[in-house]
Amino acid sequence: MIKKHEIYKNDKWNMMTVEVQGKTLVLREISDQWGEECHTFLSRPALMNWAQQRFPKEDFAGREQEWEELMKAFQEV
Template sequence: MIKKHEIYKKDKWNMMTIEVQGKYLVLREISDQWGEETQTFLSRPALMHWANNRFPKEEYQDKEDEWREIMAAFKGV
């Protein structure tokens, strides 16, 4: 059984989902700039390490609530 988590969705071109496929975590990021990118992680700590690099808190100085929501969604996977 595959369990799907939505990290964020702004529209059909800007969204991120994670599918839990057995021991794999498959992240799909769709953006209007880069198209679709897929990454596969073997552990939640590896996923969180990637998420902290992809969404550095410093870039969300005026949008801390948005950063907290994104990180909470990752932690919920």
């Protein structure tokens, strides 16, 4: 059984989802700039490590609440 988690969805061209496929986590990032990127993780800590590198807290200066919500969405996977 595949369980799908939505991390964010701005519109149908800018979104990120994570599918849990057994022990594997498949992250799909769709953007109007880059198209679709797919990343596969074998553990939740690996996913969180990637998320923190992909979305550095410094990039969200003045929008810390947005960063917190993003990290919370990843933690709920």
